Amino acid sequence: MSYQDRRPGRPSRGKPAPRKDGPRRPPVEDPARRAALDVLYAVRERDAYANLVLPDLLRERRISGRDAALATELAYGTSRAQGLLDDVIAACLDRPLSKVDGKVLDGLRLGAYQLLRTRIPTHAAVGSTVDLVREDVGSHIAGFVNAVLRTVSEKDEAAWVEQLAPDAEKDPIGSFAFHTAHPRWVARSFAEALGDKGAELKAALEADDARPEVHLVARPGEISADELAAITGGEVAPYSPYGVHLPSGSGDLADSEPIREKLAAVQDEGSQLCAIAATKAPLEGSDERWLDLCAGPGGKAALMGALAALQGARVDAVEIAPHRARLIEHAVKDLPVTVHVADGRESGLEPGYDRILVDAPCSGLGALRRRPEARWRRQPSDVSELTKLQAELITAAIGLLRPGGVLTYVVCSPHLAETEGVVGETARRNKLEVLDARELFPGVPRLGDGPYVQLWPHRHGTDAMFCAVLRKP
Numbered sequence: 217m218s219y220q221d222r223r224p225g226r227p228s229r230g231k232p233a234p235r236k237d238g239p240r241r242p243p244v245e246d247p248a249r250r251a252a253l254d255v256l257y258a259v260r261e262r263d264a265y266a267n268l269v270l271p272d273l274l275r276e277r278r279i280s281g282r283d284a285a286l287a288t289e290l291a292y293g294t295s296r297a298q299g300l301l302d303d304v305i306a307a308c309l310d311r312p313l314s315k316v317d318g319k320v321l322d323g324l325r326l327g328a329y330q331l332l333r334t335r336i337p338t339h340a341a342v343g344s345t346v347d348l349v350r351e352d353v354g355s356h357i358a359g360f361v362n363a364v365l366r367t368v369s370e371k372d373e374a375a376w377v378e379q380l381a382p383d384a385e386k387d388p389i390g391s392f393a394f395h396t397a398h399p400r401w402v403a404r405s406f407a408e409a410l411g412d413k414g415a416e417l418k419a420a421l422e423a424d425d426a427r428p429e430v431h432l433v434a435r436p437g438e439i440s441a442d443e444l445a446a447i448t449g450g451e452v453a454p455y456s457p458y459g460v461h462l463p464s465g466s467g468d469l470a471d472s473e474p475i476r477e478k479l480a481a482v483q484d485e486g487s488q489l490c491a492i493a494a495t496k497a498p499l500e501g502s503d504e505r506w507l508d509l510c511a512g513p514g515g516k517a518a519l520m521g522a523l524a525a526l527q528g529a530r531v532d533a534v535e536i537a538p539h540r541a542r543l544i545e546h547a548v549k550d551l552p553v554t555v556h557v558a559d560g561r562e563s564g565l566e567p568g569y570d571r572i573l574v575d576a577p578c579s580g581l582g583a584l585r586r587r588p589e590a591r592w593r594r595q596p597s598d599v600s601e602l603t604k605l606q607a608e609l610i611t612a613a614i615g616l617l618r619p620g621g622v623l624t625y626v627v628c629s630p631h632l633a634e635t636e637g638v639v640g641e642t643a644r645r646n647k648l649e650v651l652d653a654r655e656l657f658p659g660v661p662r663l664g665d666g667p668y669v670q671l672w673p674h675r676h677g678t679d680a681m682f683c684a685v686l687r688k689p
């Protein structure tokens with residue numbers, strides 16, 4: 217289908233006639249789809265993060281209730297499924313996708329998502345999308361958008377996948393990747409970490425494509441997980457003693473009382489478990505000086521700080537980005553945590569720490585559920601740059617650790633290069649003892665053969681966090 221094929225007003229056989237091109241009608245009031253489309257523009261044009269743009273936009277425009285839920289579903293769902301939607305749209309065009317104007321493509325993605333992955337009726341999905349694109353790009357494009365979306369609507373998602381996905385026998389990873397809207401390289405990295413190209417890979421990718429639950433952490437010493445669950449209507453988490461899982465659709469939490477009062481914060485249960493592990497790794501001798509070397513925005517620093525307060529320890533929190541350091545300051549207010557804006561590779565801090573957490577910058581492949589557009593933005597080449605930085609940060613941490621001290625290395629990724637690869641190599645080179653991290657995750661099932669811990673959404677309901685614990689001789 218090309219722009220020329222479908223001019224506005226040209227009737228299409230057997231389908232509802234597109235609207236006549238006439239004087240511009242006032243736009244239909246559709247705040248949810250308008251917000252979702254504006255989020256897609258921001259992600260594509262400004263490299264914005266959907267999960268940061270949308271909440272601000274909903275607040276600014278006072279969109280709430282069902283409209284907010286629909287905007288969220290459409291903005292995040294469309295971002296998450298982008299590659300799959302693009303393949304379907306491309307199959308309906310007679311020109312490369314790269315020749316389609318950016319705003320028009322965002323509109324087509326939004327429309328195709330509604331057609332393939334929601335129960336919104338075809339006429340509403342198509343009509344509302346055509347209206348939005350017409351408003352932003354002009355009437356001349358309406359016929360084209362209408363025609364492409366009508367073609368998309370001729371099959372459901374399963375039929376499109378059947379037509380376009382690689383053969384499952386010949387290319388199981390490519391096939392699962394296509395079915396679950398993941399780039400192939402991401403699916404391959406999951407397969408390598410799991411050691412599986414079959415049912416478990418499928419389960420991992422499916423869980424990664426589902427909307428995640430929101431987890432809260434109850435601040436130790438302030439409120440128990442039971443109390444927090446009772447206040448919020450959530451459920452006590454299965455593994456973290458401080459965790460609460462909220463029911464889906466809990467809405468904007470920033471204003472809820474426990475969070476405002478700093479009794480609780482939003483934090484994935486896997487992150488909680490890793491921060492707790494960093495504070496519990498076995499140690500002989502003093503246990504008072506703790507360091508969080510990559511601390512922004514401060515989730516783990518706050519949990520470590522609360523645990524440090526209970527046992528008379530202190531935490532230094534290092535962060536290279538000043539704006540993220542400010543977020544840490546906010547998160548650790550009233551806790552025994554000192555924030556330093558510095559490069560962790562040369563922080564200038566006094567060596568001799570008893571415990572150090574290196575929660576290193578990483579590809580984030582373990583939290584793709586929470587960052588809707590990330591899977592399509594990340595590139596394999598990002599990983600090699602990151603592993604260099606990760607190794608440098610671990611090496612700097614080793615220099616700051618006292619003999620007998622423990623270093624916990626965490627990334628939110630299952631990619632072997634930034635997990636076992638970087639840790640194994642750096643530990644060998646520096647003659648560190650690798651401890652069995654599984655012992656620091658009591659009650660957590662399916663942790664494999666050790667000594668490292670890799671959590672997974674499909675096994676544990678957490679982000680895919682990796683944790684290694686090393687002791688300096």
Ligand SMILES: C[S@@+](CC[C@H](N)C(=O)[O-])C[C@H]1O[C@@H](n2cnc3c(N)ncnc32)[C@H](O)[C@@H]1O
Nearest residue numbers: 510511512513514515516535536559560575577
């Ligand atoms: C994975 S995040 C840490 C998350 C944090 N621990 C939490 O739980 O909220 C990694 C952080 O490291 C910071 N960072 C990147 N390079 C750094 C460096 N060379 N030194 C210190 N921090 C760095 C990033 O800005 C980012 O805030």
